[in-house]
Every structure is written in structure tokens, then in C-alpha cells.
Amino acid sequence: MSLPEIIELTPGQLSYWPEWLAEHQANRLFDLLLDKVKWRQDVITIFGKTHSIPRLQAWFGDPGTQYQYSGMVLEPSPWPDILKPLRDRVSSEAGEPFNSVLVNLYRTGSDSNGWHADNEPELGKSPVIASLSLGAVRRFRLRNISDKTRTMTLDLPSGSLLVMGKGVQENWHHQLAKTSRDVGPRINLTFRRIIKQPPGA
Numbered sequence: 001m002s003l004p005e006i007i008e009l010t011p012g013q014l015s016y017w018p019e020w021l022a023e024h025q026a027n028r029l030f031d032l033l034l035d036k037v038k039w040r041q042d043v044i045t046i047f048g049k050t051h052s053i054p055r056l057q058a059w060f061g062d063p064g065t066q067y068q069y070s071g072m073v074l075e076p077s078p079w080p081d082i083l084k085p086l087r088d089r090v091s092s093e094a095g096e097p098f099n100s101v102l103v104n105l106y107r108t109g110s111d112s113n114g115w116h117a118d119n120e121p122e123l124g125k126s127p128v129i130a131s132l133s134l135g136a137v138r139r140f141r142l143r144n145i146s147d148k149t150r151t152m153t154l155d156l157p158s159g160s161l162l163v164m165g166k167g168v169q170e171n172w173h174h175q176l177a178k179t180s181r182d183v184g185p186r187i188n189l190t191f192r193r194i195i196k197q198p199p200g201a
């Protein structure tokens with residue numbers, strides 16, 4: 001384990017390890033996940049209309065870590081063996097006992113993730129989220145919620161780990177924009193801690 005770069009967002013803090021995994025480890029993990037994960041094309045419902053989300057995804061976690069966002073209900077698949085040691089390492093690095101992970105596959109530069117905060121009620125009041133990137137370098141941006149002129153940009157390389165600490169989800173949105181550059185696929189794992197079941201679950 002090495003010391004992260006600390007990026008002050010005020011309010012909020014990012015901890016960033018640009019080379020958290022060695023290149024061969026990142027490549028191996030990328031290949032395994034691309035091949036072994038049962039990728040889902042989920043749809044969201046906005047104002048009664050359904051849309052395919054512009055990426056594939058999968059949700060793994062401890063029993064009971066159901067996750068709902070944008071009208072989707074994700075039931076956890078059990079942790080695959082390849083993700084268990086990774087979850088433990090990421091948890092100890094971030095100082096947070098993660099019990100679930102959302103895995104995104106951006107197949108090409110046309111796949112993306114729009115402006116949002118990971119602020120669903122089941123994540124609790126002040127979530128810590130750890131994001132591991134594998135594959136193509138893509139541009140990750142943060143934008144202050146009350147002052148949209150305040151932004152922060154990181155081009156996330158394969159093997160990098162970015163921890164969004166307390167205060168980030170409450171004060172900032174983040175996105176992964178489309179790109180017209182000819183990029184290969186990227187996999188991103190966002191480790192989360194579900195602390196409360198949504199009403200009615």
C-alpha cells in the first residue's frame with residue numbers, strides 16, 4: 001500500500017492512487033471480468049419512458065445488499081472469487097467496510113455515465129465510494145452542485161483507484177462523458193456500503 005494523492009474539493013476530499021494495480025494485474029483482472037461477468041443491459045424509466053442505459057453493468061454484494069437507482073432494482077449476485085480479495089484490499093485502503101460493488105462496462109467511447117451523485121438512501125447520509133478503473137483511459141469529471149463553474153477533471157488510467165470521501169456525494173456531481181476518440185472498452189468497479197434497506201424491501 002502506498003500513500004494516495006489527496007485532492008481537496010472543499011467540501012469533500014478525493015484520495016487518488018494513479019497506479020494502484022500494476023499493469024499486468026490490471027490487464028488480467030480486466031480480461032477475467034470482461035469474460036466472466038454476466039453483463040446486463042438495464043433500462044431506466046424517466047417520466048414513464050424506458051431507456052437502455054448507455055453501458056452494461058453488474059451488481060455483486062453480500063446477501064441483502066439490494067440497490068435501487070433511477071427506477072432500477074439490482075439484486076446482488078454473490079461475490080465471485082476474483083473480487084473477494086480485491087474488495088478486502090480496497091476496503092482497507094479506503095478505511096470503509098464495503099459490502100457491494102457496481103461494475104460498469106463502457107464498451108466504446110459512446111458508452112457513458114451522466115451527471116449524478118451516488119446518494120441513494122441505502123448508502124446512508126455520507127457515503128464513501130471507491131472507484132477502480134481498468135482498460136481504456138476515460139475522462140472523469142466532478143462539478144460542484146451549487147456552483148457549476150467549479151469543476152475537477154481526472155483522466156483515469158487502468159489500475160487507478162479513486163476514493164470519493166465523505167462530503168463528495170453531498171456537494172458534487174460526477175460523470176463519465178462520451179468521447180469521439182477511438183477508445184477500447186473500460187471496466188469500472190465502484191465499491192459501496194449498503195447500510196440500510198429501502199422501505200418495503
Ligand SMILES: O=C(O)CCC(=O)C(=O)O
Nearest residue numbers: 102113118140176188190
Ligand atoms: O465509470 C466511472 O468512473 C464512474 C462510475 C460511476 O460514477 C457510478 O457507477 O456510479
Ligand SMILES: [Fe+2]
Nearest residue numbers: 116117118174
Ligand atoms: Fe457514480
